[in-house]
Structure formats: structure tokens, C-alpha cells
Amino acid sequence: VLVTGDELLRVAQRNAFAVPAFNVSDYAMSNGLFELCEEKQAPMLIAIHPDELKFIGNDVICAIREQAHQASFAVGIHLDHGGSFEQVITAIRAGFTSVMIDGSQLSFEENIAATKKVVEAAHDVGVSVEGELGTIGSVDPNSGENGAEELIYTRPEDAVRFVAETGVDSLAIAIGTRHGIYPAGRDPKLKLDLLKEIRSVVSIPLVLHGGSDNPDAEIAQAVQLGICKVNISTDIKVAYFTKLREVLRDPAVREPNVIAPPAVAAMKVVAAHKIELFNAGDKARCF
Ligand SMILES: [Zn+2]
Numbered sequence: 623v624l625v626t627g628d629e630l631l632r633v634a635q636r637n638a639f640a641v642p643a644f645n646v647s648d649y650a651m652s653n654g655l656f657e658l659c660e661e662k663q664a665p666m667l668i669a670i671h672p673d674e675l676k677f678i679g680n681d682v683i684c685a686i687r688e689q690a691h692q693a694s695f696a697v698g699i700h701l702d703h704g705g706s707f708e709q710v711i712t713a714i715r716a717g718f719t720s721v722m723i724d725g726s727q728l729s730f731e732e733n734i735a736a737t738k739k740v741v742e743a744a745h746d747v748g749v750s751v752e753g754e755l756g757t758i759g760s761v762d763p764n765s766g767e768n769g770a771e772e773l774i775y776t777r778p779e780d781a782v783r784f785v786a787e788t789g790v791d792s793l794a795i796a797i798g799t800r801h802g803i804y805p806a807g808r809d810p811k812l813k814l815d816l817l818k819e820i821r822s823v824v825s826i827p828l829v830l831h832g833g834s835d836n837p838d839a840e841i842a843q844a845v846q847l848g849i850c851k852v853n854i855s856t857d858i859k860v861a862y863f864t865k866l867r868e869v870l871r872d873p874a875v876r877e878p879n880v881i882a883p884p885a886v887a888a889m890k891v892v893a894a895h896k897i898e899l900f901n902a903g904d905k906a907r908c909f
Pocket of ligand 1: 758801831
């Protein structure tokens with residue numbers, strides 16, 4: 623069933639799990655995730671970044687919507703890191719049920735204004751909105767997502783004001799994660815105390831980006847402390863393309879239907895692990 627992001631995250635919040643948001647711009651990957659979540663009975667978000675949408679094309683969203691309608695579990699289609707009002711409206715027209723407006727590079731006041739404008743438009747047509755406060759770092763030039771060199775942690779008092787003034791449905795917070803793969807020698811560390819503090823003053827679902835290299839135990843703890851959605855991009859893409867390189871070493875292979883399945887299978891192993899980590903397996907029954 624096709625649902626909004628808000629419906630997914632509210633159910634996750636009530637049932638102490640996190641919805642995996644898988645970033646895809648490749649139809650084979652998307653199909654593999656539908657198969658996996660059907661098998662695991664795990665609700666999910668198919669997340670697509672504006673750069674990914676440009677690549678895969680708006681028409682594919684129609685196909686993903688159709689798959690979601692036919693699925694036995696709850697699926698939302700989410701715009702990851704919408705960078706402008708125009709990108710958000712384009713996604714809504716294409717059929718997304720959830721959008722993120724990332725105003726984290728703007729000043730606090732400008733972020734509030736940009737997010738509020740998106741919320742007003744999106745809510746009028748039943749689409750959920752995720753905002754971002756603080757900056758999620760980037761250490762990986764290969765990561766398509768935005769990220770600041772300097773990480774600014776989300777301040778609880780800012781979060782309270784941001785949520786009240788914008789009306790967002792969920793909030794991405796910066797508690798020490800970064801997009802992409804960490805260089806050797808840099809240890810990711812989550813500020814779980816800060817998460818607890820934000821959780822105690824903000825009631826809407828909280829979202830975590832960029833947790834690829836954080837230890838599993840920390841991510842699982844963050845979910846127990848109130849993270850309701852975790853973005854997964856790098857981890858599944860590394861699994862997929864590592865296997866793909868291996869398959870392509872054989873110069874005789876040329877059929878996509880022969881080349882892609884082993885890569886999809888490798889991606890599913892990683893995605894299945896995330897579903898377990900987020901306590902999302904078998905949660906289709908909660909809807
Ligand atoms: Zn992100």
C-alpha cells in the first residue's frame with residue numbers, strides 16, 4: 623500500500639522501530655528492495671535525491687507508485703534533500719508522498735521560512751515534509767548528498783522553535799553522523815545524550831541521515847531512543863557495485879538480466895541487516 627511519510631513515521635514512533643529509507647536511482651535496485659521488504663514484511667521508504675530523480679526520470683515514479691499500491695506492506699516515496707521549492711513541487715507533481723526540504727545550509731531564519739513555505743504547499747495536497755536542522759557532515763566527495771565540512775549539532779531549543787514555526791512532520795537532526803564513507807582514522811561517534819535531550823522537547827518523529835559507518839549498536843540504540851527513520855544510501859550502493867565489478871570481470875557477460883541479479887542479491891543482504899537493526903521486520907502488520 624502506498625502511504626505518506628507521516629503515516630509511516632507515526633506508526634514507527636508508536637511501535638519503537640525506524641523505517642528504512644533506501645536511496646535508489648536504479649530500477650533493479652528498487653525492484654530488489656520491494657522483493658526484500660515483501661519477504662521481511664518491513665515498511666519502507668523509497669528515497670530519491672533530486673540528482674537521482676534527474677537520472678532515473680519522473681516517469682519511473684508512476685511505476686514505483688503502482689508497485690507500492692500492490693505491495694502487502696506500507697511504502698512511501700520520499701524526496702531526499704530537496705534543495706529548493708521548485709524541486710519539491712516537481713517531486714509532488716511526479717507522485718512522491720513525502721518530501722524533504724533541506725534548508726540546513728541557510729541561516730536559521732531562512733531555513734524556517736523555506737521549510738514553512740514547503741509545508742504549506744505540501745500539506746494542502748496531502749504530502750508529508752521532513753526538515754533539517756543542524757548540519758549532517760560530509761567526508762566523502764563521492765557522496766551525491768550535501769554535507770558540510772564542519773558539523774553543526776542540532777540545538778534542542780532551536781529544534782523546538784523550528785518545529786513550532788514550520789509545522790514539519792519530521793525532523794532530520796545532526797547528532798554526529800556524516801554522509802558517505804569515513805576516511806581511515808576518523809571515528810564516527812553519535813551523541814546519544816543530545817538525541818535524548820531533543821527527543822524530550824520535540825514530539826514529532828526524528829530522522830537520522832548518514833549513519834553508514836556508525837557502529838550497529840549505536841544505531842540500534844538511536845532507534846530505541848526515538849529515531850523513526852534512517853536513510854541508507856552508501857551502504858547498499860557499496861554492496862551493489864562491489865558485486866557488479868566482480869561480475870563484470872568476465873568480459874563475456876553483457877545481458878543486464880544476467881549482470882544485475884547477483885548485485886541485487888548482495889545489496890539485499892545489507893538491506894536485510896538494516897531492517898533487522900531498525901527493528902522494522904514484520905512491522906507491516908502495524909498498518
Ligand atoms: Zn542525507
